[in-house]
Amino acid sequence: MSIIGYTVNTLVWFIPIMLFSVLKLIPLASWQRLVSRILDGCASAWVRVNSLNQNLCSKVDWDVQGLDNLKRREWYLVIANHQSWVDILVLQRIFSGRIPFLKFFLKKELIWVPVLGLAWWALDFPFMQRYKKAFLEKHPHLKGKDLETTKRACEKFRHKPVSIMNFVEGTRLTRNKQQAQQSPFQHLLTPRAGGIAFVLNAMGDKLHQLLDVTIHYPQGVPSFWDFVCGKVKQIQVRVSIMSLDNLMSASYFDNPEQRQQFQQWLNSRWQLKDDTIKQLVMERQC
Numbered sequence: 001m002s003i004i005g006y007t008v009n010t011l012v013w014f015i016p017i018m019l020f021s022v023l024k025l026i027p028l029a030s031w032q033r034l035v036s037r038i039l040d041g042c043a044s045a046w047v048r049v050n051s052l053n054q055n056l057c058s059k060v061d062w063d064v065q066g067l068d069n070l071k072r073r074e075w076y077l078v079i080a081n082h083q084s085w086v087d088i089l090v091l092q093r094i095f096s097g098r099i100p101f102l103k104f105f106l107k108k109e110l111i112w113v114p115v116l117g118l119a120w121w122a123l124d125f126p127f128m129q130r131y132k133k134a135f136l137e138k139h140p141h142l143k144g145k146d147l148e149t150t151k152r153a154c155e156k157f158r159h160k161p162v163s164i165m166n167f168v169e170g171t172r173l174t175r176n177k178q179q180a181q182q183s184p185f186q187h188l189l190t191p192r193a194g195g196i197a198f199v200l201n202a203m204g205d206k207l208h209q210l211l212d213v214t215i216h217y218p219q220g221v222p223s224f225w226d227f228v229c230g231k232v233k234q235i236q237v238r239v240s241i242m243s244l245d246n247l248m249s250a251s252y253f254d255n256p257e258q259r260q261q262f263q264q265w266l267n268s269r270w271q272l273k274d275d276t277i278k279q280l281v282m283e284r285q286c
Contacts (some may be wrong), residue, residue, distance in 0.1 A: 002053060002054075002057035002058060002228055002230050003227065003228050003229065005050075005053035005056070005057060006050060006053060006228055009046060009049045009050060010046070013042050013043075013045065013046040013049075013092070015131075016042050016123070017039060017042050017043065017119055017123075018118070018119065020035050020039050020042070020122065021039070021118045021119050021121070021122035021123075022058070022118070023035055024036070024039070024122045027190070034263070035122070036122075036123075036124055036156075036160070038153075039122055039123050039124075040072065040100075040101050040123065040124075042124065043101055043123055044096065044097070044101050044219050046092075046116070047092045047093065047096045047101075047110045048090070048096055048097070050092070050093070051093050051096060053087055054093070057230055058096065058227075058230040058232065059230070059233070060232055060233065060234065060235055061233060061234040062094075062234075062235055062237075063234065063237070064094050064215055064235075064236075064238075064239070065238050065239065066237075066238055066240060066241065067094065067095075067098060067238030067239055068224040070095075070098040070099050070211075071099070072097070072098065072099060072161070073161050074098060074099065074100075074161055074208070074209055075100075075157070075161050075162055075163075075203070075206045075207050075208060076099050076100070076162075076163040076164070076207070076209050076210070076211050077163075077164050077166070077196065077199060077200070077203075077209070077210050077211070077244060078091070078095075078099075078102065078163055078164065078166070078210075078211045078213060079166050079167075079168050079196060079211070079212055079213065079214075079269075080163075080165075080167060080213035080214070080215055081167075081169065081173070081187075081188050081213075081214060081215055081273060081277075082167035082169050082171065082172050082173060082175045082189075083215065083217070083221045084172060084217075084221050084222055084224070085172075085223075085224045086217075086222050086223075086224055086226075086227045086232070087167070089227065090106075090215055090235060090237065091165065091213065091215075094237055094239075095163065095211075098145070099163045099211075100160075100161045100162050100163045100167045101123075101163065102163045103123070103124060103125050103126065103162055103164055103165065104125055104163075104164075104165050104166075105125075105126050105127075105128045105164065105195075105198075105199060106120060106125050106126070106127050106128070107127070107128065108127045108128060110127065110276040111127050113143055118255075120190040122158075122278065124156055124157075126154050126157075126164075126202075126240065128198070128202070130276075142199045151201075151202045154202050154203055157203065157206060158206060163211075164199055164203070164207070166196050166199060168191040168192055168193070168195055168196055168266065169188065169189040169190070169191055169192065169278070170189075170192050170195070171189065173187075173188065173189055173221070177189055179283075182191065185270060185271070185274040186274055186277075187274050187278065187281075188270055188273060188274050188277075188279065190267075190270075191266045191267065191270045193259065193262050193266045195264045196266070197252045197253070197259075197262060200244065200247070201252065207244055208243060208244055209241060209242075209243065209244060209246060210241070210242050210243070210244050211240070211241055212239070212240040212241075212269055212273070213237060213238070213239050213241055213243065214237065214238040214239075214273045214276045214277060215235070215236075215237055216235075216236040216237075216238075216276075216277050216280045216281075217232065217234075217235060218232060218234050218236060218280070218281075218284050219232065219234065236280050238276050238280075240272075247262075247265070
């Protein structure tokens with residue numbers, strides 16, 4: 001029954017989202033801003049109906065702390081540990097109606113994905129151009145162009161509050177990946193600073209608040225199928241809010257000392273996150 005609910009809800013909202021995505025192609029700025037608001041409303045409604053479906057069919061015990069004082073008219077950077085595709089559904093649910101609709105930075109090439117590329121563009125998901133170090137060594141004249149491209153993609157957010165989501169570990173947690181990385185954390189992979197540094201530089205002075213989210217599944221990490229089938233009985237989430245002001249200077253990409261300091265700051269956040277998960281595990285055992 002739960003799967004049917006997810007499928008029907010997705011099909012119902014897919015039609016207006018695609019319709020307005022096409023209408024947004026009309027190159028009038030005021031019209032595109034209006035359509036953007038409508039599309040965000042459609043996407044938010046899709047999340048709310050999914051949450052209702054979860055309540056009716058899944059009976060998950062949601063243990064969530066730290067959602068006080070959030071604002072829908074604020075700019076947020078959201079980071080979280082990453083274990084399963086279920087993480088995205090968890091984040092969408094807990095923040096629905098509390099902060100602007102979550103947006104992900106996507107590789108520029110993904111805009112050409114049939115149907116979805118148009119929808120992501122219409123929903124104002126920012127597309128980023130990243131050049132690898134080896135490529136820049138061969139084409140030094142392109143240094144800094146990736147950041148310029150991303151800044152232009154984020155211009156629309158100067159007048160529109162947004163929540164930018166980033167899984168800073170870069171991939172989902174597995175024991176094999178932990179061992180390959182020699183991760184110093186018991187429950188996490190090693191965080192990568194480059195992604196959120198790129199976001200902070202691209203967004204300029206607009207991102208002031210960080211939401212650091214810790215997600216824990218007491219029964220073990222579920223698959224997406226486990227979740228939609230109602231097999232997940234409890235989800236624990238802890239949210240920490242902190243200021244991003246004065247966290248990083250524009251010299252991050254050129255200054256090794258600045259990069260090291262920023263990585264140390266991120267590692268300290270991940271140590272706190274690891275300690276939080278250890279505490280949640282101990283509480284369950286007791």
